[in-house]
Amino acid sequence: MIELENVAYSYGGGELLSDVSLQLQPGSFHFLTGPSGAGKTTLLKLCYGALLPTAGDVRLFGTDVRGMDRDDIAMTRRRIGVVHQDCQFLDHLSVSDNIALPLMVSGRDLLTEGANLKELTNWVGLKARAEARPPELSGGERQRAALARAIIMSPDMVLADEPTGNVDWDMSQRLLRLLVELNRMGKTIMIATHDLALIRAAKAQVQARVLRISNRRLHFAGADL
Amino acid sequence: MGDAQADRVVPPTGFTAQLTLFSAAAMAFLAVFALALSLATGRLADRWGDELARSSTVRISAPEGQLAAQTDAALKLLNSTRGVASARALDKDQQRALLEPWFGPDLPIETLPIPQLIEVIEEDEGFDPQGLRLRLSAEVPGAVLDDHTRWRRPLADAAGRLRLLGWLSLLLIGGATAAMITLAANAALAANAQVISVLRLVGARDGYIARAFVRRFTLRALTGAAVGMVLGYAAIFLLPSAQAEGGFLTGLGFQGWHWIWPLLIPLLAATVAFAATRAAAIKTLKDMP
Numbered sequence: 001m002i003e004l005e006n007v008a009y010s011y012g013g014g015e016l017l018s019d020v021s022l023q024l025q026p027g028s029f030h031f032l033t034g035p036s037g038a039g040k041t042t043l044l045k046l047c048y049g050a051l052l053p054t055a056g057d058v059r060l061f062g063t064d065v066r067g068m069d070r071d072d073i074a075m076t077r078r079r080i081g082v083v084h085q086d087c088q089f090l091d092h093l094s095v096s097d098n099i100a101l102p103l104m105v106s107g108r109d110l111l112t113e114g115a116n117l118k119e120l121t122n123w124v125g126l127k128a129r130a131e132a133r134p135p136e137l138s139g140g141e142r143q144r145a146a147l148a149r150a151i152i153m154s155p156d157m158v159l160a161d162e163p164t165g166n167v168d169w170d171m172s173q174r175l176l177r178l179l180v181e182l183n184r185m186g187k188t189i190m191i192a193t194h195d196l197a198l199i200r201a202a203k204a205q206v207q208a209r210v211l212r213i214s215n216r217r218l219h220f221a222g223a224d225l
Numbered sequence: 226m227g228d229a230q231a232d233r234v235v236p237p238t239g240f241t242a243q244l245t246l247f248s249a250a251a252m253a254f255l256a257v258f259a260l261a262l263s264l265a266t267g268r269l270a271d272r273w274g275d276e277l278a279r280s281s282t283v284r285i286s287a288p289e290g291q292l293a294a295q296t297d298a299a300l301k302l303l304n305s306t307r308g309v310a311s312a313r314a315l316d317k318d319q320q321r322a323l324l325e326p327w328f329g330p331d332l333p334i335e336t337l338p339i340p341q342l343i344e345v346i347e348e349d350e351g352f353d354p355q356g357l358r359l360r361l362s363a364e365v366p367g368a369v370l371d372d373h374t375r376w377r378r379p380l381a382d383a384a385g386r387l388r389l390l391g392w393l394s395l396l397l398i399g400g401a402t403a404a405m406i407t408l409a410a411n412a413a414l415a416a417n418a419q420v421i422s423v424l425r426l427v428g429a430r431d432g433y434i435a436r437a438f439v440r441r442f443t444l445r446a447l448t449g450a451a452v453g454m455v456l457g458y459a460a461i462f463l464l465p466s467a468q469a470e471g472g473f474l475t476g477l478g479f480q481g482w483h484w485i486w487p488l489l490i491p492l493l494a495a496t497v498a499f500a501a502t503r504a505a506a507i508k509t510l511k512d513m514p
Contacts, residue, residue, distance in 0.1 A: 050426075070510075071430050078428035088423045092236040104230050105429035149427065 001026055001156060001188065002047050007056035009042055016042050018216040020056070024157065029183045029206050030190040031199045033221065034213035040192040041085075043213065044159050047190070048080045049073045061156075078106055081150030083160035087142045089134035095141075096121060096130040099148045106153065117152065124148045124178065140171035147178060157188040164198055172198055180206045231437040234424060235417060241409040245442060248405040249449025249494050250456070256398045256494075257457025257487045263391025264486070265477045270384030273377065280373065281354075283312070283343040287367035296341050299365045303345055306360070308352030315342045340367075402446070402494060403501040410442055410505040421513065435506035439499060446498030450491035458487060 002024040009017040016039045024030065024047070032040050045051040046058055049065050058065040060076050068076065089098045097104075099121060103113050110117070121130050124144040129137060137145065143163050150158055160179065164172030176198060183189045183206055193199065202208050210221035283303065287295045296314050303312035315323075320342060321334045354372045361368040414421070424434050461478050479486070 071432075074425065074428050074430040077426065082426055084426070088419075088426060090234060090236075090420055090423055093233070097233070101234070101423070102427040104234065105424060105427055105433055107433075110230070153428070 001061055003057075003059040004043075004046065004053075005057045005059075007046060007053040007058060009039075009046060009051060010054045011042075015216055017046075017213070017218075020218045022211070022218060024188050024190060026156065026188055027183070027186050028188050029180075029202075029208040030188075031202065031208055031210045032190060032192040032213065033194055033196070033199065033210060036194065038213040039216065040194075040213060041161055043218070044082075044161050044190070044192050047159055048082055049076055078102065078153050079156045081147075081153070081155040081158040083143070083146045083150045083158065083163050085162040085165050087134070087146040089142070089145070091134050093133075094131050095126060095134060095137065095145050098134060099126075099145060099152055101149060102153045120148050120152055125174075139166035140168070140174070143167055143171070143175055144178070147175065151182060151187070155187070157190070158182060160189070160191045162193055163191060164193065164195055169197075173201065176202055176205075231433055232440050234429075234434075235413075235420060235437045235441060241413040241416070242445060245406060245409045245445040245498075246449040246452075248402065248409070249446040249498070250453035252398050252402045252405075253450035253453025253490050253494055254457045254460070255453075256395055256490045257454060257461060259391050259394035259398060260486055260490070261461055261478055263388050263395065264479060264483050266384050266387035266391060268480065270381055270388060273380050273384060279347050281345040281347065282371045282373070283345060283361070284340045284369045284371060285343070285365065285367050286340040286369070289338075291367070292341055295365050295367050296343070299343055299361065299368050302360060302364055303343065303357075306352055306357055308348050308350055310346045310348045312343055312345045315344060399493065399497055403497045406442055406446060406498045406501045407505045410438060410502040411509060413438060413442075414506060414509040418513070421510070431507070431510040434510060435503060438506045439502045442502040443495050443499045447491050447495040450494030454487050454490045457490075 002022075004020055004022040007017060007020040008015060020043065022043075032043060034040055042051065046053060047060075049058075049060055049068065052058075052065060060068070061079065063072070063076075065073075090101065093101070096117065100110055100113070100117050103110060103117070118127075118130075121127055124147060126141060126145055126148065129141055129145075134142065134145070143166070147158075147160070147163065150160075158179065163175055163179075167175065172195070179189050179191065180202065191198075191202075199208070199210060203210075212219050212221045283299055285292065285295050285299060300312055300314060303309050317334055320339060321330075321332055323342075324332055324334070324339075354370060358370050361370055421434055464478050
């Protein structure tokens with residue numbers, strides 16, 4: 001469903017990624033790891049069309065990203081839930097409205113989707129915080145709200161960038177369980193993280209493929225993880 | 226109007242809101258006056274044109290003993306002239322009334338060598354002034370025809386230009402409104418770059434984002450212009466009513482169905498805001514990475 005073939009990406013005269021090939025098959029679970037600044041976020045952005053490769057091909061659900069216009073990219077994003085490390089909320093809206101944002105922008109009727117929204121808010125444990133504003137949330141609550149927003153459109157895939165970066169171990173385990181549960185529902189998951197303990201914990205629950213970026217290239221990590 | 230749900234995604238406050246409201250109100254207020262000026266000068270130009278184009282004056286200067294005979298001869302000639310509807314000699318009281326603004330009410334007009342004036346009213350097709358002058362010079366040597374062309378044309382031209390100036394002012398007001406709303410919209414779009422980034426992340430099309438801003442600025446312009454229009458109406462209403470002594474200045478206002486025209490100003494302001502914000506939003510979103 002998402003394919004990268006011999007992809008390179010350069011920025012400011014320097015090459016960040018080189019000769020990267022990757023396939024994210026439906027229902028698969030991936031970890032993307034590597035040191036800070038290795039290019040994990042860049043690779044995720046290539047996977048949801050926020051960046052265009054400087055060389056090679058990126059195909060999103062079978063379509064070459066270079067042939068997509070802004071509207072095509074927008075429609076594709078509705079099939080890919082994205083969780084940013086800094087969450088990126090609209091602070092003037094409530095948590096509930098932020099979670100419902102993908103529904104709003106796609107023109108869905110919030111009244112008919114109300115039950116799903118409540119159920120999802122409950123599932124991520126934010127029922128009591130639904131009317132709060134994002135700045136009032138703790139780090140873990142923000143990550144769970146971002147995850148809820150990423151999956152409210154029932155996307156085919158969830159891409160999460162350091163989703164446990166600002167939370168304690170218990171919360172990171174809780175978030176991991178939510179992502180594993182989504183994967184069991186058939187969603188493709190890719191998590192960019194440098195938290196090796198999280199990867200080890202996940203491998204006990206799900207069959208995950210671990211990818212590592214080093215020296216601008218993508219490698220399959222060994223069993224030592 | 227538009228997508229109310231889309232409106233919610235843009236933060237509700239910011240200086241651009243007050244800027245747009247104030248600009249639209251001020252421009253609408255000025256537009257009411259420009260419209261009043263255009264309509265009043267239009268009326269004036271029409272009136273001067275109509276009244277003066279249909280009337281002429283024959284002035285008879287002759288020695289005391291010949292004045293009455295020359296007046297009769299001139300009236301006879303005028304009444305037989307094709308294109309003249311009527312001709313009548315002004316009596317002493319009417320001539321005194323004409324001179325009163327300069328010499329006061331007690332002018333002993335009987336003792337002064339004042340020429341006799343004959344008012345000539347033309348038919349629709351008018352008369353041949355050149356031919357009439359030739360006949361008068363032949364039959365009534367002391368008569369001079371003044372068909373008002375000399376001073377009617379500059380007055381009518383001046384009124385016409387004032388009307389044009391009024392319409393030009395309205396165009397400039399519309400252009401300035403568009404420019405200010407474009408600047409405010411650009412500022413709002415730049416200030417909300419993070420909001421736009423989040424909306425794109427969750428799958429919003431640029432059309433949806435543009436509509437959110439367009440709706441907001443259009444409603445602000447409509448509201449501001451409505452306030453400005455009401456204030457403009459009040460100011461025009463409080464102007465002194467038209468009086469002959471005041472001439473043009475006291476006639477600056479609306480008459481009859483012309484009072485309806487200013488109601489269009491808020492709608493025009495909203496249309497201008499819609500077009501300006503839409504163009505600004507589409508360009509800004511296109512240029513954003």
